[in-house]
Amino acid sequence: MSDIASSSFVRQDLLTERPAPVKTTGFVGLMRTRLFNSPTNILLTIVGALLLWFTIVPSVRFLLVDAVWSGKDRTACLTENAGFAVGACWPYIQAKLPQLIYGFYPEAERWRVNLTFVLAVVLLVPLLVPRLPAKGLNASLFFVAFPIVAFFLLHGGGIKGFGLSWTAGLLELFDESISGAGQALLSLSKTSAAGPLLWLVGSLIVLVGTAIHWLILPLIWLRDQIQGAGQSLWADFAVTAAVVCLIAFGLGGGLRTGWRALASSIAAFVAIAAVIKLMGLDRGGLPVVTTNLWGGLLVTLVVSVTGIVTSLPIGIALALGRRSTIPLIRIFSIAFIEFWRGVPLITVLFFATYMLPLFLPGNFTVDGLVRALIGIALFTGAYQAENVRGGLAAIPRGQGEAAAALGLSWWKTTSLIVLPQALRHVIPNLVNSFISLFKDTSLVSIVALFDLLGSLRASFSDPKWSTPSTAFTGFAFAGIIYFIFCFGMSRYSLFVEHRLNAHRRN
Amino acid sequence: MSDPIVKISGLNKWYGDFHVLRDVDLDVRKGERIVICGPSGSGKSTLIRCINALEEFQEGEIVVDGIELGPNLKHVDAVRREVGMVFQSFNLFPHLTVLDNCTLAPIWVRNIPKKDAEAAAMKFLERVKIPHQANKFPGQMSGGQQQRVAIARALTMNPKVMLFDEPTSALDPEMVKEVLDTMVDLAEEGMTMLVVTHEMGFAREVANRVVFMDAGQIIEANTPNEFFAAPQHARTKLFLSQILR
Ligand SMILES: Nc1ncnc2c1ncn2[C@@H]1O[C@H](COP(=O)(O)OP(=O)(O)OP(=O)(O)O)[C@@H](O)[C@H]1O
Numbered sequence A: 001m002s003d004i005a006s007s008s009f010v011r012q013d014l015l016t017e018r019p020a021p022v023k024t025t026g027f028v029g030l031m032r033t034r035l036f037n038s039p040t041n042i043l044l045t046i047v048g049a050l051l052l053w054f055t056i057v058p059s060v061r062f063l064l065v066d067a068v069w070s071g072k073d074r075t076a077c078l079t080e081n082a083g084f085a086v087g088a089c090w091p092y093i094q095a096k097l098p099q100l101i102y103g104f105y106p107e108a109e110r111w112r113v114n115l116t117f118v119l120a121v122v123l124l125v126p127l128l129v130p131r132l133p134a135k136g137l138n139a140s141l142f143f144v145a146f147p148i149v150a151f152f153l154l155h156g157g158g159i160k161g162f163g164l165s166w167t168a169g170l171l172e173l174f175d176e177s178i179s180g181a182g183q184a185l186l187s188l189s190k191t192s193a194a195g196p197l198l199w200l201v202g203s204l205i206v207l208v209g210t211a212i213h214w215l216i217l218p219l220i221w222l223r224d225q226i227q228g229a230g231q232s233l234w235a236d237f238a239v240t241a242a243v244v245c246l247i248a249f250g251l252g253g254g255l256r257t258g259w260r261a262l263a264s265s266i267a268a269f270v271a272i273a274a275v276i277k278l279m280g281l282d283r284g285g286l287p288v289v290t291t292n293l294w295g296g297l298l299v300t301l302v303v304s305v306t307g308i309v310t311s312l313p314i315g316i317a318l319a320l321g322r323r324s325t326i327p328l329i330r331i332f333s334i335a336f337i338e339f340w341r342g343v344p345l346i347t348v349l350f351f352a353t354y355m356l357p358l359f360l361p362g363n364f365t366v367d368g369l370v371r372a373l374i375g376i377a378l379f380t381g382a383y384q385a386e387n388v389r390g391g392l393a394a395i396p397r398g399q400g401e402a403a404a405a406l407g408l409s410w411w412k413t414t415s416l417i418v419l420p421q422a423l424r425h426v427i428p429n430l431v432n433s434f435i436s437l438f439k440d441t442s443l444v445s446i447v448a449l450f451d452l453l454g455s456l457r458a459s460f461s462d463p464k465w466s467t468p469s470t471a472f473t474g475f476a477f478a479g480i481i482y483f484i485f486c487f488g489m490s491r492y493s494l495f496v497e498h499r500l501n502a503h504r505r506n
Numbered sequence B: 001m002s003d004p005i006v007k008i009s010g011l012n013k014w015y016g017d018f019h020v021l022r023d024v025d026l027d028v029r030k031g032e033r034i035v036i037c038g039p040s041g042s043g044k045s046t047l048i049r050c051i052n053a054l055e056e057f058q059e060g061e062i063v064v065d066g067i068e069l070g071p072n073l074k075h076v077d078a079v080r081r082e083v084g085m086v087f088q089s090f091n092l093f094p095h096l097t098v099l100d101n102c103t104l105a106p107i108w109v110r111n112i113p114k115k116d117a118e119a120a121a122m123k124f125l126e127r128v129k130i131p132h133q134a135n136k137f138p139g140q141m142s143g144g145q146q147q148r149v150a151i152a153r154a155l156t157m158n159p160k161v162m163l164f165d166e167p168t169s170a171l172d173p174e175m176v177k178e179v180l181d182t183m184v185d186l187a188e189e190g191m192t193m194l195v196v197t198h199e200m201g202f203a204r205e206v207a208n209r210v211v212f213m214d215a216g217q218i219i220e221a222n223t224p225n226e227f228f229a230a231p232q233h234a235r236t237k238l239f240l241s242q243i244l245r
């Protein structure tokens, strides 16, 4: 050893690297430093190993080792025939797979479901990969165009009118309901004590209704003309396209800067026309498959994707409403959130399915699946509102003040400064709600919708496949499917969280 | 003398029952640098936050560059476009890079194309001497650098008046100087500035006028020389004796 105590020191030969005296890397190192380094850890390690032993080993035995892999019917999965205690009966899943995916969707039309799945994946994957360009176009295709195309693919049917006749129809309905309310008040005024007052209000409302009637008369007339002529859809389409393009042009800044808006709205209408033509929507479209025939994974995915996509905007709107300074909006948001959070999802689904039709006016029906969709969207929306509110509360006041001082309006401050930060804070909570929504979709089976789990249980009753292990096999399969989707969401959210929070790492 | 660019007259403000600002009158001429000082809770922040309508007030009038801001805050947007503000706690947007912090308002408020906004922002970042940090996030910079970015961000909107609310109070001593230097540069370029600060050195060097506030009112206003050498009011003397020690 050199003597550093003396005042001058110069190293003669450099020391070479040598391994640590106690092994800290590799398997032995792991055992020594992490698993067996203290009595508590030894105990925990043993308990953990036992737990793994008692869960993993039986699962693997059931799913793989003792499983039956081929066969034509139940006989293959019986212990007498197989010669060993049979675990999973996979031929049963294989035989029932179409039912589990499509439900009672007619076999000849199943390509439509497959095409929808393919479209969804083709549009969703590029949206999820941050590196790929054109996110705006991609998002509008997935969130706006895809649901419409998917509806006509899955449900079928065509369209008779377009924007013009829809607007005319809506305005007509609006006008009729106003006049109807006025008439009701008028007839009530004949019997009620507050007669004169009711009569006054009633005639005022009827007057408004009549005024609206005269206002929309040209529109109705135009619609009737178009409907009278042949090719009514295309005439309607042309009128709508022209009007919307002109409005876009005007709003986009007219002759100076409106050309971009004009070009993109023309492109959008060309695309719409192509889709209409391609799917033959002008000639009745594809054969209608009513939603009571849908089932299996199809229903699970339709319900959960719709729920996920619609609940977030609902939640954001409610959370912002809850913090609003306008009392009416705030009270409405609070009441809405508390109502939906206070009711179990099952009640919501029952209400939507069996009670809602009683409240709707006579000839007005809403499809059963749509009712469940709306119920789930509102229910999850209320939960998401509370998640988002947590994120909003975490944003310091100074952020909004700084944005205001720069001249940003409330909307721009909210959408550019507050929400992006708030949502980043609560990604784990949001995805947590998405995951629980995905699993809660199985509740729709109690309102006569056959989702994955519902179809599975329906298949249990098939005598051709009834064996002791059929139910276990089926539930194991469903569990694996649910797990794949939920685990996928969970991992993706971790990835997004990590990426978006780049600014929080130094 | 030119017309005042900021004209505050008869300004009164209450928080509930608490009378924070009492009959404040203050005229600021174009290019003038005013330092506002006073004990904690005297209403300095409240006063300058009223100027760009971050706070509402109940009585009086504020006119900024001819735009009138009454108690109903009618022309908020127009006023905010003329007034830049720098906060004690920087208030940079942590999820945006430095460059995006500086281009956000020009793009979304003034509708300037992104390229031009970025070019302009880089000029301002050069002026505060941090162009090479443009792609960092605020959380990756020191306090002094963050405050200089905040100054650059306010400047990108080409304000006619800059408000500073204790811009150096949250900074370590060695960073105070870099921010003050930036502000001195700004003053030398002729910017109209209202600065709430306890940096008396800055007041002596840069200010045209020092305004002393206490209990929501202006107690004394004078040129820095007069103000420090011969304070008139007893409260001013007490305050100065405490901070100048
Ligand atoms: N939102 C509020 N509600 C009620 N009172 C407030 C509010 N904001 C400030 N105040 C009170 O108003 C008074 C003036 O506050 P202000 O922030 O203007 O003081 P300041 O002079 O800037 O003090 P400091 O030097 O500590 O920043 C203080 O007494 C404070 O307690």
Ligand SMILES: [Mg+2]
Binding pocket: B044, B045, B046, B165, B166
């Ligand atoms: Mg203050």
